[in-house]
Amino acid sequence: MHDRTRRPTLVDVADYARVSLATVDRVFNRRPGVSPRTVERVEAALVKLGYRPDAAALRLARGIHYNFCFLLPTGGNTFMSQLAGHIERSIDWLRDQNVFCDLKRVNVFDAQELAVELRQLQGRYHGIGVVALDHPVVRDAIDALVEGGAHVVTLVSDVPSSRRHRFIGIDxxxxxxxxxxxxxxxxxxxxxxxxxxxxxxxxxxxxxxxxxxxxxxxxxxxxxxxxxxxxxxxxxxxxxxxxxxxxxxxxxxxxxxxxxxxxxxxxxxxxxxxxxxxxxxxxxxxxxxxxxxxxxxxxxxxxxQDSGHEARSAARVLLAFCSGQQVIDDQERIRIDIFLRDNLP
CATH class of the missing domain: 3.40.50.2300 (Response regulator)
Structure with a gap:
């Protein structure tokens, strides 16, 4: 009997339906070679156990992986250092999702330098997060990445006239x-x-x-x-x-x-x-x-603005875009916090 304290697997479905794992796999992936009665039994088991596929496991099994890159500003900006630390922790989580990440630094105050760096990412990454300068050459570089099939999100500072997929930051x-x-x-x-x-x-x-x-x-x-x-x-x-x-x-x-x-x-x-x-x-x-x-x-x-929330949101949103999953807007909305001496966390 399946232990309801853990997430059900296809092995549990096979045991419950009294069929082989290979048969469950055929039914789950809509492949032929299974009798209608067996299909009905397996589908009933999937519903009964509340089976939901593990997206990371499916990507691993099918040899699917993604490459992400995050571009953050150079310099000694303390907030950006905090953001970088949170992104590094998100990279650890993404690795478990079969996603491999790079974190690069660039002078975002120099539009030409930022645009060159963005163009060098062409064809190398499925998802890109960038703290961006709102400048025509940067917009064109982002548009070229999107046209090439990459998913792009801007962090903290936006380029709204570009074709980027989402801005992650406060109003x-x-x-x-x-x-x-x-x-x-x-x-x-x-x-x-x-x-x-x-x-x-x-x-x-x-x-x-x-x-x-x-x-x-x-x-x-x-x-x-x-x-x-x-x-x-x-x-x-x-x-x-x-x-x-x-x-x-x-x-x-x-x-x-x-x-x-x-x-x-x-x-x-x-x-x-x-x-x-x-x-x-x-x-x-x-x-x-x-x-x-x-x-x-x-x-x-x-x-x-919560730099940890922004880093986690960027990781989740890029993964959702790449894998065709739904983005939960309420979860990814970055709120404005006001701190006085009296309410410091």
Whole structure:
């Protein structure tokens, strides 16, 4: 009798139907050579036991395997390092699904370099996940991969005009609006200037966050004036110098919104200026540095996306696309988290 505490196998079906495993295999795969009465008995056993095929086992038995590649940015971005770690753990899970993966690093701020790297993946991979720059040459490279039969998902930053199959990340316009609402409420009736520091506005996620932030500040907080956004290339050193300049040139500076990485440099410059507790500082991604600055009261809020969820989602979605399985939208939706000092996990 089948042990109902474990998943039924075709061997269990054969035992239950009192036929050979070869007969069950013929019935299951719709091959001829089995009498109608036996087919009926085997199909009844499949239903009775609730047999569901193990997709990984089927791929292994049929010699089917997939090759995936993940392209992440170079540099010292702490969030991207977290994402890389989660992808490496997802690679271990994918290996059990008969999927072999590579993880590569590329300068995503350089559209030409990223496009060249993407084109070099042509014909080598069934599934590709990439943190992408929204640029025509990158779009064309993604389209060429899709035309060649690869499944492509963008991670964190999207190229919506491309033929990529899915974007895995948060609603970045909503994230920017959320940051603006928090900024306005923290500042209450206070008037003044707000500095905005992005990594690169060529990155779709950074451009969308800026758009959402500008929408809310412009329409709901007329006493707050946004300074022209500056781009720090997600470098702590560059963001430190930009912050020093913002503080030096704007005595009425009341807030800083960090759209990308480089929060460490911003915090260090604020501490150095002696104004770390009277300038509202809001940024993105919960890392070891942003956690520390929240605890110290230097950062007021962090808008976060779960890098582990994104890595697992990318692995599941690519596998589903390659194997013809259904993508569960609710499972793959990446939500926006808001962390204050009071609710740190």
């Amino acid at each position: 970045n316009s909503a994230a920017g609006r959320t940051a603006a609402t928090l900024m306005g409420r923290f500042l209450s009736a206070k008037n003044g200037r707000i500095g905005v520091i992005a990594g690169s506005l060529a990155l779709r996620d950074h451009a969308e966050r800026l758009f959402g932030f500008q929408q809310v500040i412009g329409s709901e907080y007329p006493g707050l004036v946004l300074l022209p956004p500056q781009q720090g290339q997600d470098s702590a050193e560059s963001c430190r110098e930009i912050t020093r300049q913002l503080v030096r040139e704007n005595p009425d500076l009341v807030g800083i919104y960090s759209i990308g990485a480089g929060n460490r440099g911003i915090a260090e410059a604020l501490i150095e200026s002696g104004r770390s507790h009277d300038i509202v500082f809001i940024g993105h991604e919960l890392t070891e540095f942003s956690r520390r600055y929240l605890m110290q009261g230097i950062m007021h809020a962090v808008i976060n």
